Amino acid sequence: MKREPFFWISVSCGIVIMAFILLPLIQMMSAPSAGMLKETIQDKDVVRSIWLSIYTAGLAALISFVFGTPLAYLLARHDFRGKRLVEGIIDLPIAIPHPVVGIAILSVAGKNHWFGQILAELGVRIMGSVTGIVTVLTFVGIPFYLNATKAGFEAISPRLEKVSRSLGASMFSTFARITFPLAWRSMLIGIIMCSARAISEFGAVVIVAYHPMIAPVLIYERFEAYGLKYSQPVAVWLVSISLILFLLLRILTLHKVEEQ
């Protein structure tokens, strides 16, 4: 069969995009020598910052999961006045420039704001703390979780749930036994998207918390203080470790689906 020109246009666009994404990444990943990489991963500060990155991004995803799932379900199943508005608000964190996110969070957390005063009385500190980092990462990550999960719920026919309810199952039990087993894959994708977004955040975090340093902040600090040579290896480690984690999650998901 003769391919139409449109096919070839699509293929060449695809190749251009692949090269566009991969070329700089490959250049960065292959720049540091093996010796430098080894030296870097033995550096306690590096290990600590990568661990902090993974752990705070994971927490952000967990918080999004706990608080986001009910909202995603609500949005997928119900129509109400102002739903569009709610959906627009959910997408806001994607559109706001990152430093603005940081400043906005700090301005609510400071003494000049009533909310900040409550936090201070409770002994919660946002500036320069792990709490602050998780707050920022949740802020930037939660839209990705909500959108992926909502799409997952929307793809399940409400009739299945109605059948379950009509046979006497409670709302919770319907969710646990019908909806969740069908939607968990989208939820997992949502968690991956959310933590991927969180692990890459820099601009907002550096304003809220410079110390303790997450990996992107450490990469920035290394770059400024010592130059490219010492920041690239940290970047390589962060990218490799997160890639492996996300790949593992993906493989896990695909595997389970084939079994089903």
Add this chain to the structure above:
Amino acid sequence: MRETHFFKWIGFMALAMILLLPQGNVRAEVSGKVIIFNAGSLTMPLAQMEKEFEATYPGVDVLREAAGSQQCARKIIDLKKPCDIMASADYKVIDKLLIPNYADWNIRFATNQLVLCYTDKSKYAGEVKAKNWYEILARKGVIWGHSDPNLDPCGYRALMVLQLAEKYYKIPGLYKRLIANRPKENIRPKSVELVSLLQTGNMDYAWEYLSVAVQHGLKYTLLPDEINLGNYQFDTFYSQAVVKVTGKKPGTFMDMKGGSVTYGVTMVKDAPNREAAIAFLKYMLDPQGGLKILKDQGQPPFIPCRVPTKAMKSSLPKPLQNLVEVRD
């Protein structure tokens, strides 16, 4: 039929894009972009200078990129980012990192001094004075900070002020006591970033340059000349302060010795737009031009500007030579 239309359209778009690409330096007179990497503390005066300069030279577009002074140098050395002019909050950064490979000369054009900034919402804002500031900074519950000494000259200078205060007020152990009351979390990469922490009430006191305090309308306490790093006549006293900052690779350190706050500016050797950069420098270093703006914004300029040696003066571009004097 549809497809030929489609291809015609693509061809048209490609042609349009080629025509819209920048045409490079076609004209000989001063025009085009002038790229300036500048220390964060110079952002506001340079913005004003840009406005005035572009009014006289409508063909020139001044592009400013503010960062810590060290980072400015890194962008030139490591990232090879094109840059015409680099203005640093510490002239030593240019001497150490850019000369001789990336620049030939270094003009000292302004001074500044360190002040302790706060707002009316800061803890103990009512009682802070030049006489008791160090006592307030040592109090529990007072959140104060400075910028990262490894990245920003304002950061190590703040530490120097604290060390000099110990000597000047004759209170042994003051430096240690103050640092113990400043958790690492209160450090920020650039001093200007501390301003928003003050304004949002996340921080009570922050070390800034006087000019930054004036430009941002903050309250501030002026310190005696012996410790504010603003008067080069006290350079010998200042040199007693020594701060350890990170060296060339992680885990190594070097000592920074105290000295007066002196700003330096240079033109990068392979500046993409030499003529326009020289025109800008000529305006910037003119007592009626840029230097006047600096003065108005709390950043006392050197009139005239200074270079350390005769040889350096003669290596300057001709139009700049009569704007500087040789002075150590």
